[in-house]
Amino acid sequence: MHDREEIFEALTKLGHEPSYYVLDGRNQTLVALAKCGADLIVNLTESYAGDDKMDKNIAAYLELIHIPYTGGGPHALLLAQDKSIAKKIFDFHKIKTPDFATSYKGRTDHSHDIEFPLIVKPVSEDGSIGIDNGSVVDSVKELMERIHYIHEEFDSPALIEEYIEGREIYASILGNDNPEVLPLIELDLSKLPKGTPRIAGQDVKFDHDTEAYKVTKSAPVEDLDEEIAKKLRDTALAAYRALKLRDYGRIDMRLNKKGEVYVIEANPNPWLSSQAEFAMAAKKAGYSYTDLIDKIIELARARSI
Structure with a gap:
């Protein structure tokens, strides 16, 4: 099941009356979106008319027409998408990131x-x-x-x-004024075939038929001492705030053998599938999937009041 279908089901359980609107830049356009009558939009867009750099423009348009929506605003989407800009901002805020x-x-x-x-x-x-x-x-x-x-x-x-050799750790963050860092998740790359770099490439993340996909998995981190875990959480929270992420986001980090934490990238509006790392972290924190969607909706609505 796609995340949009799971979110639709969760919204229905919560008493909302959801409907789909698929932007394709041709038949279903931004002009029509302005007339859709939605009280709030769950923004799952990753591209517009095939251009994956245009998601920030959709967020900006929704702000222009005063329709509340979930997730990152145009600033967050722009800053996080251009990794070189994001890394310069991390440097400015003394957040460690690879040179x-x-x-x-x-x-x-x-x-x-x-x-x-x-x-x-x-x-x-x-x-x-x-x-x-x-x-x-x-x-x-x-x-x-x-x-x-x-x-x-x-x-x-x-x-x-x-290239930072180390453990791949994801911090999912939920909230705005007092954001909550959910339990840390690790993508275990240790079982990748010998001689291949320990990186989360497309084969690891999406190519279900590859050996790399089959031998890697994500799970809550259970073996970190509290000092290192706190450093990871604090670093993630600093990155979340530096790039103006809101409602929910995920910060990808590397933890090397010296205990140094490096931010690799920030992800506004990360994938909300019930099987993905964000929902996995939320479940570990005690949120059901429906609770998680409700919380994201609540955060977006609070911003629009």
Whole structure:
């Protein structure tokens, strides 16, 4: 079942009268959306007319026409989507993030002094798009080849950042004025085939038939001492606030063997499937799936009063 169907079912249980509105940029447009009569929109959009960089514009439009909606506003969606901007903001707020550079067709926009190994990915894609076993590079030759691949395949600047070996930890956050960091979730990458980088590429996250997908799983973290767990929670909360996320969001981090926490990226409006990490964290915190959707609705409504 898709997350939209699960959310529809939860809203019905809560006494609402939900309906679907699918924006396609052609037959169902923003103009028609303004006339849909909704009291509140659960914003699950990830793209508009096939362009996944336009989700921020939909949020901005909903604000212009004064229809309340769930999740990140245009600022949060813009700041989180451009990973280089997000990382500069993290640096400003003293939130540890891997050193990085950005490059686009021979032009370097920003560069720290970075050292191999490096991971190279599109600067603005989400959902692990553009990330696979070839993303981690150990030489100048591999780096140049991967940068060229990103430019040609995605017509996007390449984000080149130091690869942090460590545990992949997700912090789901719920709330606005006093946001709650839900129990931490780990994506266990330890069973990936020998010789492959420990990264959450597309095969790990979405390709159900791959060995990588079958041997990786997410689960609540149970073996962290409280000091490290607090550092993870505090770091995530700082990143959530720095990028102006609201209602709900997920911060992806790496924890290395020294106990250092690095923010990899921030995710406004993360996937709300009952099987996904956000709902998993909410369940561990005592929220049923219906409770979780109710809470997100409540948070969005409170902002519009």
